[in-house]
Amino acid sequence: MALLPTAAEQKTRPRDLQSQNYAPPRRSRFIDLVDAGIRTGRKFGMVENARWSRDDLMGEAADAYGLDDFGDEWFTRPLDVLLDSARAEAHLNAAGDFSAMQQFHHLLRDRLYAQMWYNRHPEILARPIKNPVVIVGPMRSGTTRLHRLLSADRRFAHLRSFETISPVPRPDFEQVMAGEKQDFRPVLARRILKVARLANPRTLSIHPTGPFEPEEELGLIAASFYGMKFEAQWRVPTYTRWCEQESAVPAYRHMANLLRLIGWSQQESSLRPWILKTPQHMLDLPALLEVFPDARLIFTHRDPKSVVGSAASLAWNQTIIYSDDVMPQPHGREWLRKTELMIERMRSARESIPAERMIDVQYDDMDNDWRSSMERIYRFLDLDIEPALPGMKTYLARTAASKRVPHSYSLEEFGLSEGEVYERLGEYASCYGIPVEGGIGETRPAIAAG
Template identity: 85%
Template sequence: MVDAGIRAGRGLGLVDEACWDRDALMEEVAREYGLDDFGDDWFTRPLDVMLDSARVEARLNAAGDFSAMKQIHHLLRDRLYAQMWFKRHPEILARPIKNPVVIVGPMRSGTTRLHRLLSSDRRFAHLRSFETISPVPRPDFEEVMAGEKEDFRPVLAKRIMKVARLANPRTLSIHPTGPYEPEEELGLIAASFYGMKFDAQWRVPTYTRWCEEQSAVPAYRHMANLMRLIGWSQQESSLRPWILKTPQHMLDLPALLEVFPDARLIFTHRDPKSVVGSTASLAWNQTIIYADDIEVAPHGREWLRKTELMIERMRSARDNIPRERMIDVQYDAMDRDWRGTMERIYAFLGLDMEPAVEGMEDFLARSAAMKRRPHSYSLEEFGLSTGEVYERLGDYVRKYKVPVEDPFALTRPAIAAG
């Protein structure tokens, strides 16, 4: 429906064709907003690769390339506005970010649940969903802070979520959210046109491999500055530790720790059969909004490869992290006894959990109400088999003692699905 509407609009000359030229896009945004400082120009490198990869490989439909242009315009505008705020209020960049608590785990390994439980504790700072969509306030935000205007960003977030759900209603059951719900910082990393946000919505293999070969430090530095801006806009105490989480950290732990050297890390683990199946399903349900002819089996193999790489990078990076700065949490343990698991985490953080329990219970009740129906998926629908997943990720299961649905499958030879 959305795709047909955009095609019709283009036929009538009401909707512009997609532009894949980076210089032209930057010039257009700079002219529209009367600003020309985009900050550290490192972002132009991933943007160039992304534009070429999306144009050639993503096979976007009209809704896909229209959405791509809107996203790029939005991100470029936010870079301009961010530099404007940093110049207008230099104290923003002086805000410390001390002892952040970072949840690190594969996609669909319970990171969202844990992040939202911890975010319900007012002793921590966290990002809200509208702030990961639009981390940078508009130029009139000082009037919002003075109570003279409404912040438009939550309104925009609600509209974007509504369009996404109309395009594919399954997104609501896979990742329930709302404008004010705690959310991960993937959008802040994407502000540098880097990372998995784009992998999970478009088929862009050249861009994906390029990102996997880069140092992400510049993207993480910009993310940290956006966190400072968000903390300032929330009028949040800089003494409160941030709660962070995004699967991107699995790939980029060295960059994370260079930018946040005193981070405390919570690693989540889940049966890789469920991780791969659920991840492929999540990415698939986003990708098919933007492209009409994505092949199912290659999509499944790509997310198995990506999950394997994430785990490999995470395991390698852990070798250089002091043991007292990290803790491991099993998805199944959280399912069986969330309170007992959270008590372990709070002991690791050196905090009394009791003041946070009421907020956590409120979150769990709200979460149950938001989730309309269970997320259903299987490996087989993506051309994968349990044996293949365990053959490639069985060592991870054994190393971290991850409970699996079928322990005997770890010893059986792999048989390809289909």
């Protein structure tokens, strides 16, 4: 069922918004043509209908690649819930359920290939992951900017976009390492990003990327069919609530093994700390710290009004690709609820983390004086910033030169008001000294290192 607001929530909306119907921004004609083509293909038996059976999907992948070891079978639990929720609640169009089947097949294939590599090279799983630097913040709170600045420092290891799309090398990768073949994964990533741009150009203007850009590890968590990647592209409320009640430790263990595999495939020194970031960590800090007990944490903070509006806009612009039935108001209410839960979970987990292992960074401070903010971070990491500055300046110059379309959105189009957001999240802003309109977050307590 759709995530509809309660009667109490309806009363908190601005009166003029309760009677207005906002239409989603129009997706591109490309998806309409793809959708019509798939429907026609199914009508004449040229395109298979979506199959929502876990056994069918796993059997098809095993037969296609001649492998049958998918690793830790914990993933079958979230997969079952996701299949049921997507089929019953997401209202997917033909292009949407076709894309879903492709995604499931891709993830299952990667699980088979991952186990193949672990069996071929047991030393992969012995690679240490020491002292990772993990950026933790709500969606749209400046985590991408900070991640890419730190990734410009060659003293750190990072994922590239094609590796979060396809973290597992293909069986012929040893020939790639020997220089005899080209790695197909960047080619595939370019194709996927091109299709994404055709499907809805706004999504890549909101979060610009390219095959070799530093990218977050959300795809590695999704490899266990767990987490927010699916929530941000489909309306799957039953699956969402299931994930929120489960321990994420198995998904994080699988993510860590994929990082080991990626480090091995990059021929990366295991002595270089990884730079990691994804908003999923806000919900799952206990799992993150169980799997990476020596992680150093950088928390990012931004005006809640901007976080909620921007997150809702990003998720909505992805959802309208796959469904013809997406109203903005319930979508906005869900991402307000989700942001509030992320902040609650993060604050609770911080109570047991030693202060010397974390630092807080303000979005506005990075906007106003990025170098001073980065110098604070480097003091926290006990590193000299000077060797990193040339790479950071190159990244910032390249970003400034790109003709990026500004990300425009409003709370009102999602049935929300500033007053409601601050009523729900104003105490968080005050506690962490986040500058917001009206002065809610003017004081800045000394709550962490730096």
